[in-house]
Amino acid sequence: MFSIALRIILYDKVRTLITLIGVVFAVALIFAQIGIYLGLMETASLIIDRTPGDIWITSKNNRNFDFSMPFPELKINRVLTAEGVKNAEKLIVTWGVIKQPQGGTEQVEIVGYNPDTGIGGPWEMKAGDVRDVKSGNYIIVDASSMKRLGMLEKGDHREIMSRRLKVVGISQSVKSFTTAPIVFTSYKTAQHIGGYVGEGETVFIIANVFDGYPVKDVVERLREALPGLDVYSKDEFSKKTRLYWTIETGVGFSFLITILISFFIGMLIVGQMIYNSTVEYLKEFGTLKAIGAANIDIYKIIFSEALINAILGYVISLMLTLASVKVYKTTEMVFTINTEVAALVFLITLVMCVFSAFISVRKIRRIDPALVFRG
Amino acid sequence: METAIEVENLRKVYKEGRVEVVAVDSISLSIYKREVVGILGPSGSGKTTLLSMMGCILRPTGGNIRIHGEDVSNLSEHILPYIRRKYFGFIFQGFNLMPPLTALENVKLPLKFKGVPENDAEKESSHLLRRVGLNERVNFLPRDLSGGEKQRVAIARALAGDPPIILADEPTGNLDHKSGSHVVGLLRELVTTNNSCAIIVTHDSRIFHSLDRVFHIEDGRLKT
Numbered sequence: 186m187f188s189i190a191l192r193i194i195l196y197d198k199v200r201t202l203i204t205l206i207g208v209v210f211a212v213a214l215i216f217a218q219i220g221i222y223l224g225l226m227e228t229a230s231l232i233i234d235r236t237p238g239d240i241w242i243t244s245k246n247n248r249n250f251d252f253s254m255p256f257p258e259l260k261i262n263r264v265l266t267a268e269g270v271k272n273a274e275k276l277i278v279t280w281g282v283i284k285q286p287q288g289g290t291e292q293v294e295i296v297g298y299n300p301d302t303g304i305g306g307p308w309e310m311k312a313g314d315v316r317d318v319k320s321g322n323y324i325i326v327d328a329s330s331m332k333r334l335g336m337l338e339k340g341d342h343r344e345i346m347s348r349r350l351k352v353v354g355i356s357q358s359v360k361s362f363t364t365a366p367i368v369f370t371s372y373k374t375a376q377h378i379g380g381y382v383g384e385g386e387t388v389f390i391i392a393n394v395f396d397g398y399p400v401k402d403v404v405e406r407l408r409e410a411l412p413g414l415d416v417y418s419k420d421e422f423s424k425k426t427r428l429y430w431t432i433e434t435g436v437g438f439s440f441l442i443t444i445l446i447s448f449f450i451g452m453l454i455v456g457q458m459i460y461n462s463t464v465e466y467l468k469e470f471g472t473l474k475a476i477g478a479a480n481i482d483i484y485k486i487i488f489s490e491a492l493i494n495a496i497l498g499y500v501i502s503l504m505l506t507l508a509s510v511k512v513y514k515t516t517e518m519v520f521t522i523n524t525e526v527a528a529l530v531f532l533i534t535l536v537m538c539v540f541s542a543f544i545s546v547r548k549i550r551r552i553d554p555a556l557v558f559r560g
Numbered sequence: 561m562e563t564a565i566e567v568e569n570l571r572k573v574y575k576e577g578r579v580e581v582v583a584v585d586s587i588s589l590s591i592y593k594r595e596v597v598g599i600l601g602p603s604g605s606g607k608t609t610l611l612s613m614m615g616c617i618l619r620p621t622g623g624n625i626r627i628h629g630e631d632v633s634n635l636s637e638h639i640l641p642y643i644r645r646k647y648f649g650f651i652f653q654g655f656n657l658m659p660p661l662t663a664l665e666n667v668k669l670p671l672k673f674k675g676v677p678e679n680d681a682e683k684e685s686s687h688l689l690r691r692v693g694l695n696e697r698v699n700f701l702p703r704d705l706s707g708g709e710k711q712r713v714a715i716a717r718a719l720a721g722d723p724p725i726i727l728a729d730e731p732t733g734n735l736d737h738k739s740g741s742h743v744v745g746l747l748r749e750l751v752t753t754n755n756s757c758a759i760i761v762t763h764d765s766r767i768f769h770s771l772d773r774v775f776h777i778e779d780g781r782l783k784t
């Protein structure tokens with residue numbers, strides 16, 4: 186029956202073309218929504234994912250990476266003495282206001298890491314070195330933030346919260362979901378900028394475990410040892426941060442709505458075309474019934490039509506999407522497309538097209554084979 | 561003689577709003593294996609209606625139909641397609657080919673429904689097209705065939721799978737005398753070799769001489 190469906194699709198060229206355009210639009214839109222959403226989420230947890238650290242320790246009931254409460258840094262001793270912990274490092278994430286050279290201000294996200302280990306620091310340098318922020322009022326700014334902060338070079342000075350800081354390096358591909366520029370500095374300097382984090386306080390402790398110790402077990406152990414704090418595996422904290430931004434900003438909802446709308450529009454277009462085709466082939470389907478086709482044989486034909494449309498439409502959309510990813514790359518946006526996304530969208534396309542064929546089932550069931558004798 | 565089809569007091573009443581049309585009125589007849597019979601009558605006399613009831617395409621209003629001894633009058637809608645594909649080869653008045661399919665693919669259709677393997681179906685279909693003289697047209701779409709050629713494709717389709725009963729509604733209508741006689745000759749040949757039978761609705765007096773028996777109907781009744 187598949188070959189009959191293929192014949193019908195090739196025969197009705199105009200209808201097929203219109204249907205395919207509909208499917209391609211719907212599917213490409215779904216691709217774009219999922220790709221951009223995942224790109225945003227990648228940005229949201231970028232520093233967590235890129236920082237070498239198996240375990241993240243935060244203040245109690247913390248909800249994300251970007252707005253976290255400080256706690257006493259001495260807690261690191263409890264972490265270091267826990268069984269299975271290889272090393273632990275403190276990391277500060279706080280906020281500050283930077284003065285623009287031409288007047289005005291911008292808000293910046295300040296990340297203070299230990300320059301000796303570089304844990305929590307930038308991972309890709311365009312100029313300077315991760316260690317250069319050590320012992321002084323030094324900062325590393327990211328190349329991507331220059332749109333907001335103006336051109337910056339090594340040796341430039343900027344003022345954050347009334348403190349004059351020297352740019353000692355330029356990092357690359359560090360972004361925040363908040364879109365605020367990220368400024369790296371030493372842990373010590375970060376403790377004294379802005380007044381949010383006090384002397385002797387940190388915002389995160391990042392720990393690594395020895396080989397052979399399951400991270401899960403060490404997390405459990407640390408949870409018991411640190412009742413006043415929250416302990417997450419890297420993965421948990423990354424997911425938590427993504428979930429926070431997905432839900433709290435409503436971006437998850439708006440992406441979901443757009444995906445649903447695309448889905449239903451696609452379904453409507455395919456459903457309408459298959460229904461039209463069914464109505465047009467009423468007499469032919471009646472003939473098939475008369476010469477011995479059961480309803481199921483004819484269902485197979487229309488579901489195959491839906492399937493063929495799904496596969497063709499999907500392949501075209503995938504190619505369009507892959508081509509447009511290149512365009513996205515030239516802008517600052519992150520567009521995520523991988524095998525999982527491709528598989529998920531394929532599944533969505535299949536469901537969309539196959540469900541649309543159900544509109545015609547009733548019509549087919551009621552076709553009277555005696556139709557062959559009329560007209 | 562073995563009975564192929566037996567109908568008893570067969571009746572069909574069409575309801576068009578308040579008007580009732582008695583298309584077939586208490587027809588009883590038997591058709592035997594190896595017979596080629598004709599059904600003759602003026603337009604609107606109920607020939608097609610009778611034929612489609614015998615072919616289990618149309619439900620009778622009353623009466624019984626037995627095919628090879630099996631009573632099919634009250635079978636459910638789900639069973640009927642299987643009865644049709646088991647017993648019948650149909651040639652319709654309007655050919656009824658699938659426009660997107662080639663001549664060969666159209667002939668293959670009933671074999672597909674019967675679950676005949678692709679290779680065998682392909683072989684049998686091209687053989688049948690050769691028999692109706694269309695070996696040059698196997699890959700033509702119906703729109704590229706003449707009326708007579710379409711009719712021959714329809715005939716080949718009806719013969720596919722060697723059905724025990726061939727039901728033909730005006731199968732020679734669009735053919736010239738020679739082709740018409742050829743078709744009836746072909747049916748006759750098949751009926752003898754397959755131990756089947758053929759029922760032909762026709763106006764074509766030129767083919768009468770090759771029919772075993774002719775039933776005349778008028779106003780839905782059998783004339784004796």
Ligand SMILES: Nc1ncnc2c1ncn2[C@@H]1O[C@H](COP(=O)(O)OP(=O)(O)OP(=O)(O)O)[C@@H](O)[C@H]1O
Pocket residue numbers: 574575576581582583601602603604605606607608609610
């Ligand atoms: N579906 C239908 N609904 C109502 N009346 C019908 C229907 N089909 C046929 N009829 C009527 O039943 C009668 C018999 O029709 P039928 O088609 O069986 O005649 P026929 O002998 O095949 O005619 P023809 O030689 O023109 O094909 C006609 O009066 C016709 O109008």
Ligand SMILES: [Mg+2]
Pocket residue numbers: 607608609653729
């Ligand atoms: Mg008729």
